[in-house]
Amino acid sequence: MELLKPAVGLLFWMVVVFAVLVFLMKKFAWSGIISALKEREGEIESALKMAEETRAEMAKLKSDNEKLIADARKERDQIIKEAKEVADKMVADAKENAIVQGNKIMADAREAMAQEKTKMMSQIRKDVATISLEIAEKVLRKELSDKSKQESFVDELLGDVKLN
Amino acid sequence: MSKRILLTVFTAVITSFFAFSQHQEHAEAQKATGHENHESEEKFDISGMIMHHISDEHGWEFAHGLKLPLPVILYTHDSGLEIFSSSRLDHGQVYNGWKNEHEHIVKVNADGTVNEAIHPWDFSITKxxxxxxxxxxxxxxxxxxxxxxxxxxxxxxxxxxxxxxxxxxxxxxxxxxxxxxxxxxxxxxxxxxxxxxxxxxxxxxxxxxxxxxxxxxxxxxxxxxxxxxxxxxxxxxxxxxxxxxxxxxxxxxxxxxxxxxxxxxxxxxxxxxxxxxxxxxxxxxxxxxxxxxxxxxxxxxxxxxxxxxxxxxxxxxxxxxxxxxxxxxxxxxxxxxxxxxxxxxxxx
Known part of the structure; x- marks a missing residue:
């Protein structure tokens, strides 16, 4: 069949033209296009990688910040707690001190009172003794002069005596 | 969507143009064959037409009567390289003893018979x-x-x-x-x-x-x-x-x-x-x-x-x-x- 017989002339031109075409296309088109495509893909890839790295860095920074904030908060809480403790301690100390002081004052006062009382009692005792002696003296003296008068006198004297 | 419509219209235009050129060509081709062969005026050789269109040709015929001449390049051992326009062989003309027989260039003798002894290498710029x-x-x-x-x-x-x-x-x-x-x-x-x-x-x-x-x-x-x-x-x-x-x-x-x-x-x-x-x-x-x-x-x-x-x-x-x-x-x-x-x- 005519169609299945390759024409020699066309075959010749096809081989020549196609070989030249393949060569020219490779030299002036494909090598440039392929390398440009590859280069651009490399750029895109590195850009994506950088974005990923930046994102990771941002996340790290953020977590660092959060950690810092948390640390600061903890420290603040610690300080407040310590201050409260100190204040509480101071108040408690003051209270205790006051109680001790009060007790001491009371004890001193009580002691002083007791001393005063003993002093007073001894004074009273001494006074009673003196007065009794005086009365006895006077009674003795009166008795010596008038019996009735002595008795009324004793009554009178007794009325005068006021135990304080 | 508009692209698809455009493509359809474009193809339709191409197709109608194709159809039109085929119409003309074959109407005229028919006339031409009619001229030469009165008996088969009514008969249309479809396989011949198809074979003509799918095969190679010397010169580039866009439509009937509109043929771009292309160089014919022949090499024979005796006379070496010969280059001339394909238009010199149109319509069965003989040039330098060369004739286009169904797109095969053959050597003809003076009396018009084909010289079977000479087979040229045909490196023509065909269609x-x-x-x-x-x-x-x-x-x-x-x-x-x-x-x-x-x-x-x-x-x-x-x-x-x-x-x-x-x-x-x-x-x-x-x-x-x-x-x-x-x-x-x-x-x-x-x-x-x-x-x-x-x-x-x-x-x-x-x-x-x-x-x-x-x-x-x-x-x-x-x-x-x-x-x-x-x-x-x-x-x-x-x-x-x-x-x-x-x-x-x-x-x-x-x-x-x-x-x-x-x-x-x-x-x-x-x-x-x-x-x-x-x-x-x-x-x-x-x-x-x-x-x-x-x-x-x-x-x-x-x-x-x-x-x-x-x-x-x-x-x-x-x-x-x-x-x-x-x-x-x-x-x-x-x-x-x-x-x-x-x-x-x-x-x-």
Missing amino acids: NVASLLLSAVLLILIFTAVKKGYDKNKGKAPSGIQSFLEPVILYMRDDVVKPAIGKNYEKYFPYLLTLFFFILINNLLGLLPGGANLTGNIAITMTMAVITFLIVNLNGNKYYWKHVFMPDTPKLMWIILIPVEIVGVFMKPLSLMIRLFANITAGHIIMLSLFGLIFIFQNWAVSPVVAGFALFMNLIELLVAFLQALIFTLLTSMYIGSAIEDHSHDHH
């Missing part, structure tokens, strides 16, 4: 050769423009024809060549790109009215198939040859398998050659047959029906143009891939 040169020039212009785009838009988004063809190039690389060949694809990639776009542009040029049936010519597909054969078998590694001559089967099976594998080595490029040739030629034959119906029925009423079918067929041919270019490239890539595959594992 197909002219179309081949045109497509080569177009490819170089298009892809140097694309390359210029990459130089101009360095580090920027692609623009113009560059952005139009970049997805195709990337598709060829990422979905065709790379998966088929594997990691060593880069060595073959430029050739495969040239092959793909060469077949594609010639398929598309062949669809234009007056276009040559270049990729439907056996000489063209044969050249490309032979190149595929050479690349595959010159780069084939030891696993490839072992697979052919020492398949992983019981030795008794080698009697059958080795001849089968050897046939397969030749069958692969042969199938490539036939597939592209047959698909494109068949498409042209279908289109021409549809237009031929008008002349067979001798009734203008069939033309709308024919135009409808022709439009449909033209759209299919458009698809086939892309598909066949892709298949040829894909199969070539796969053959190369199987020949240079690093490890041999069974793939029957």
Whole structure:
């Protein structure tokens, strides 16, 4: 069949033209296009990688910040707690001190009172003794002069005596 | 959506133009044959018309009466190289003893009989050769423009024809060549790109009215198939040859398998050659047959029906143009891939 017989002339031109075409296309088109495509893909890839790295860095920074904030908060809480403790301690100390002081004052006062009382009692005792002696003296003296008068006198004297 | 409408309109215009040129040509061709042969005035030779359109010719006839003369280049041992215009051989004229007999240039004697003793080497720039040169020039212009785009838009988004063809190039690389060949694809990639776009542009040029049936010519597909054969078998590694001559089967099976594998080595490029040739030629034959119906029925009423079918067929041919270019490239890539595959594992 005519169609299945390759024409020699066309075959010749096809081989020549196609070989030249393949060569020219490779030299002036494909090598440039392929390398440009590859280069651009490399750029895109590195850009994506950088974005990923930046994102990771941002996340790290953020977590660092959060950690810092948390640390600061903890420290603040610690300080407040310590201050409260100190204040509480101071108040408690003051209270205790006051109680001790009060007790001491009371004890001193009580002691002083007791001393005063003993002093007073001894004074009273001494006074009673003196007065009794005086009365006895006077009674003795009166008795010596008038019996009735002595008795009324004793009554009178007794009325005068006021135990304080 | 608007793009699709545009494409449809565009194809319709092309088809009607094609149909129109065919109309005219054949109406006149019929008249012409009528002049010469009065007895067969009513008879329309459809197979002759189709064969004329799918074969090569000296000079490029766009429509009847509109023929671009092309150089005829003949070489004979006796008289050396002879170059003259194909218009000197039009309408059966004899020039320097040369005559165009059904697109074969033959030497005629003084009395008009064919001299069988002389067989010239015909290196004429025929319609197909002219179309081949045109497509080569177009490819170089298009892809140097694309390359210029990459130089101009360095580090920027692609623009113009560059952005139009970049997805195709990337598709060829990422979905065709790379998966088929594997990691060593880069060595073959430029050739495969040239092959793909060469077949594609010639398929598309062949669809234009007056276009040559270049990729439907056996000489063209044969050249490309032979190149595929050479690349595959010159780069084939030891696993490839072992697979052919020492398949992983019981030795008794080698009697059958080795001849089968050897046939397969030749069958692969042969199938490539036939597939592209047959698909494109068949498409042209279908289109021409549809237009031929008008002349067979001798009734203008069939033309709308024919135009409808022709439009449909033209759209299919458009698809086939892309598909066949892709298949040829894909199969070539796969053959190369199987020949240079690093490890041999069974793939029957």
